[in-house]
Amino acid sequence: MSYELIGIAVLWIFLYGYLIVASIDFGAGFFAFYAKITKKDHIVSQLISRYLSPVWEITNVFFVFFFVGVVGFFPDTAYYYGSALLVPASFAIVLLAIRGSFYAFENYGSKQSTVYLFLYGATGLLIPASLSVALTLSEGGFIVEENGAVRLQYLELFTSPLSWSIVALALVSVLFISATFLTFYANRANDQPALNLVRNYALFWSTPTIIAALTAFIFLSQHNERHFNNMMDLWWMLGLSVGFFMVAMWLLYSERNYGLAFVSVMLQFFFAFFAYGIGHYPYILDPYITIQEGATNPAMGIALVVAFLGGLVLLIPSLILVFRLFLFDADYVKGKK
Amino acid sequence: MELDTVLMSRLLTALTLGFHIIFATIGVGVPLMISIAEFIGIRKKDPHYTMLARRWTRGFIITVAIGVVTGTAIGLQLSLVWPNFMQVAGNVIALPLFMEVFAFFFEAIFLGIYLYTWDRFKPFTHWLMSLPIVLGAGMSAVFITTVNGFMNTPDGFEVENGQFVAVNPIEAMLNAATPTKVFHVLSSAYLTAAALLAAIAAFMILKKKASDYHKKSLKLMMTMVFLFGALNVLAGDVSAKFLAEHQPEKLAAAEWHFETEEGADLILFGWLNDAHEVRGEIRIPNFLSFLAHGDFNAEVTGLEETPQEYWPPLWVHYMFDLMVMIGFALVGISLLFLVFSWFKRWNEHNRPLLWLIVASGPLAFLAIEFGWIYAEEGRQPWIIRGYMTVEEAATTSPYIGWMLLLFLGLYIVLGTACVVVLRKLFRNNPAEDELEKHYPGIEKGDHS
Numbered sequence A: 001m002s003y004e005l006i007g008i009a010v011l012w013i014f015l016y017g018y019l020i021v022a023s024i025d026f027g028a029g030f031f032a033f034y035a036k037i038t039k040k041d042h043i044v045s046q047l048i049s050r051y052l053s054p055v056w057e058i059t060n061v062f063f064v065f066f067f068v069g070v071v072g073f074f075p076d077t078a079y080y081y082g083s084a085l086l087v088p089a090s091f092a093i094v095l096l097a098i099r100g101s102f103y104a105f106e107n108y109g110s111k112q113s114t115v116y117l118f119l120y121g122a123t124g125l126l127i128p129a130s131l132s133v134a135l136t137l138s139e140g141g142f143i144v145e146e147n148g149a150v151r152l153q154y155l156e157l158f159t160s161p162l163s164w165s166i167v168a169l170a171l172v173s174v175l176f177i178s179a180t181f182l183t184f185y186a187n188r189a190n191d192q193p194a195l196n197l198v199r200n201y202a203l204f205w206s207t208p209t210i211i212a213a214l215t216a217f218i219f220l221s222q223h224n225e226r227h228f229n230n231m232m233d234l235w236w237m238l239g240l241s242v243g244f245f246m247v248a249m250w251l252l253y254s255e256r257n258y259g260l261a262f263v264s265v266m267l268q269f270f271f272a273f274f275a276y277g278i279g280h281y282p283y284i285l286d287p288y289i290t291i292q293e294g295a296t297n298p299a300m301g302i303a304l305v306v307a308f309l310g311g312l313v314l315l316i317p318s319l320i321l322v323f324r325l326f327l328f329d330a331d332y333v334k335g336k337k
Numbered sequence B: 001m002e003l004d005t006v007l008m009s010r011l012l013t014a015l016t017l018g019f020h021i022i023f024a025t026i027g028v029g030v031p032l033m034i035s036i037a038e039f040i041g042i043r044k045k046d047p048h049y050t051m052l053a054r055r056w057t058r059g060f061i062i063t064v065a066i067g068v069v070t071g072t073a074i075g076l077q078l079s080l081v082w083p084n085f086m087q088v089a090g091n092v093i094a095l096p097l098f099m100e101v102f103a104f105f106f107e108a109i110f111l112g113i114y115l116y117t118w119d120r121f122k123p124f125t126h127w128l129m130s131l132p133i134v135l136g137a138g139m140s141a142v143f144i145t146t147v148n149g150f151m152n153t154p155d156g157f158e159v160e161n162g163q164f165v166a167v168n169p170i171e172a173m174l175n176a177a178t179p180t181k182v183f184h185v186l187s188s189a190y191l192t193a194a195a196l197l198a199a200i201a202a203f204m205i206l207k208k209k210a211s212d213y214h215k216k217s218l219k220l221m222m223t224m225v226f227l228f229g230a231l232n233v234l235a236g237d238v239s240a241k242f243l244a245e246h247q248p249e250k251l252a253a254a255e256w257h258f259e260t261e262e263g264a265d266l267i268l269f270g271w272l273n274d275a276h277e278v279r280g281e282i283r284i285p286n287f288l289s290f291l292a293h294g295d296f297n298a299e300v301t302g303l304e305e306t307p308q309e310y311w312p313p314l315w316v317h318y319m320f321d322l323m324v325m326i327g328f329a330l331v332g333i334s335l336l337f338l339v340f341s342w343f344k345r346w347n348e349h350n351r352p353l354l355w356l357i358v359a360s361g362p363l364a365f366l367a368i369e370f371g372w373i374y375a376e377e378g379r380q381p382w383i384i385r386g387y388m389t390v391e392e393a394a395t396t397s398p399y400i401g402w403m404l405l406l407f408l409g410l411y412i413v414l415g416t417a418c419v420v421v422l423r424k425l426f427r428n429n430p431a432e433d434e435l436e437k438h439y440p441g442i443e444k445g446d447h448s
Helices: A003-037 A041-073 A076-084 A086-109 A114-131 A133-138 A154-158 A161-188 A192-223 A225-233 A235-253 A258-280 A298-326 B005-044 B047-081 B083-115 B123-152 B169-173 B178-207 B212-246 B248-255 B287-293 B316-342 B351-377 B400-427 B431-438
Strands: A143-146 A149-152 A283-285 B158-160 B163-165 B266-268 B282-284 B382-384
Touching: A003 A041, A003 A114, A003 A161, A003 A192, A003 A258, A003 A298, A041 A076, A041 A086, A041 A161, A041 A192, A041 A298, A041 B047, A041 B083, A076 A086, A076 A133, A076 A143, A076 A149, A076 A283, A076 B047, A076 B083, A086 A114, A086 B047, A086 B400, A114 A133, A114 A161, A133 A154, A133 A161, A133 A283, A161 A192, A161 A235, A161 A258, A192 A225, A192 A235, A225 A235, A225 A258, A235 A258, A298 B083, A298 B169, B005 B047, B005 B123, B005 B178, B005 B212, B005 B351, B005 B400, B047 B083, B047 B212, B047 B400, B047 B431, B083 B123, B083 B163, B083 B169, B083 B382, B123 B169, B123 B178, B123 B382, B178 B212, B178 B316, B178 B351, B212 B248, B212 B287, B212 B316, B212 B351, B212 B431, B248 B316, B266 B287, B316 B351
Parallel strands: none
Antiparallel strands: A143 A149, B158 B163, B266 B282
8 A cells, every 4th residue: 555545544534533523522512502592501511521621632633633644645735725725724723723722711710601602602613614615625616726826716615505515514413423422421421311401412413414414415416526426336335324324313212322322423424434535536636636646755655654653652542541531431421530 | 905925924924923932832841840840749748849730730721722722723824824835845844743743642632631630540640641741742842843943954855856856854854953953942941931930939929928839839940940041051052053053144143243254252232334334232252253163263154155135134133132131141040049048048038039030931931032033034035944935935815914913813812811811710719728728737737
């Protein structure tokens, strides 16, 4: 396997990791706010903050890892995406900055306030919406290079049904993933009232997730036929994705095995996300950057892969330690520690 | 109207970095101080030191949050504002950027653990959790500094038809500037963190009565200021010797040293007239030769040997002088404190000395900013010295000016919120009350 394929595979796995952990985080923000305005905050806020407090920074690093890695393995992305995305990415940075710092201020600093919860909830939806734009752009047709200058065609972007359907998919997916995770976490904490509430959220957001996914898929077929056909060739991955969605729904309905339900949701998104990614091959930005031509030189590529393996040796045991302390330690989850 | 996008790009990056390095310095330096305090607390079985570590951590985490989000901002802005630089440099210098993320990842994981396990782990185990934080923070600084080193003395590649080929990522990382830069960045970060914490302790002693808690904090941190201050002077010295050899125009610009000569004088402050003659300066004979080569009669390369279009701006002289002045002043103040506390009859907690220590906190941060401005401006007009100018590297986007305003607003909000939150956090919760709550009967010397 060539280093550029290893590179894109690793990055895609990390982006998937970010998709899951960030969805939990973003969705939790929205639910915390929603619970506050529907006067149910006493039921869930404790649960949400117990999980999020130790991990919010880790979530952020997944994202940093992804974009630093992309620019490392594929320096051309810095030129095209960097030039085109100055404005939207700057807004995303501002939203991330406000969310991250105000979360810390509130959590470690002072008492709860509704303004803060509103910021936390609103950014939880705006950030995935703005980040999902990068996926739309990669389909081609929105970033153009003329006379040596790269620019983003805002009008095309904002009037594209594909772009809005991807935004919609991002939003409902965030809420669905997050609600399923919180159901699992509430169950571990033996917190029955919270469990009932977040389980309802999970059931509520399941159907929109599938509808949004289908809609986005249809608009993709109109916008980028090549990508759509490639994905159809991976029909078995899409089938597995739907299959795991059904498993998750069944488990949530029959009120058991919430851990497995969350794993099923993770697998549902895993297969969908990888079918999308593999179908995108070989383009990183259609038609300007391909994985082969956009890759860095072999010396750097191999150095990055080696550094990555070395990094994993450090990170995996550390992550296991975190999960054992805060996710799988029943006493901690129940609030006894 | 065609605004100067290059200038706007530089201002935006300067704004983000100028704000970020305050928090990055705290992020690198303070964990070491926390770790030392916690360790002393365990060794001496003295709850005062444990409480120091606890309270510093609580304040620290607020600054970490801003460090993280502004670090994310600069990480993305490198590509957004300097797309051409990242496209070219990414081929050569991506490795340390990538490893920096790992180091930071490692630090973030253990910071989460450290914060939430004060009462879950045994004291010694908990202290062990601080080590990966110190290490991760330090390594982040090392990796990022190698990138800055590369921009000053690029290495590890050859140029063929405008492309960087025959890349050696390790050589690029370990370029000529790396050793001295890393040394100076780390020593100054630890120095500044200690100066900050000492300033807080001195301020508390001035405002309220001198409690054992604050006295111990002050003594410990002033010792650290002296230790890292001395190391930092050494780091500055070897940095100057590096510049003299590898980047002579940067040192020459800082010293207004126009003509190559032996036995060159060190010039402090002053101003330049139109003919580039130095006026009103303080002159220390032959000291520039000593600073540059360790020999009072050595030859020091002057700016005349660099074409004028590649001269750095000459005002960096003031940045350099101010940085050096503060660096020495911090060593002086800490030495004074240590001498006063050595002689039993002298009172090291006298008001003038305490006020000097309070001032040394902000001064240390100013020195960091001056030193950083000198390091960046001294490289101008290059972004990769000898290969790419900042003008060639900048984005062509016409919206860059608006982004400058957007981020200015963001940093004003973050900076204000940070101060407000920190004040709230400690104002109504003095250390003495917290000690009493955690360790009832501490005044009687009972440490249980």
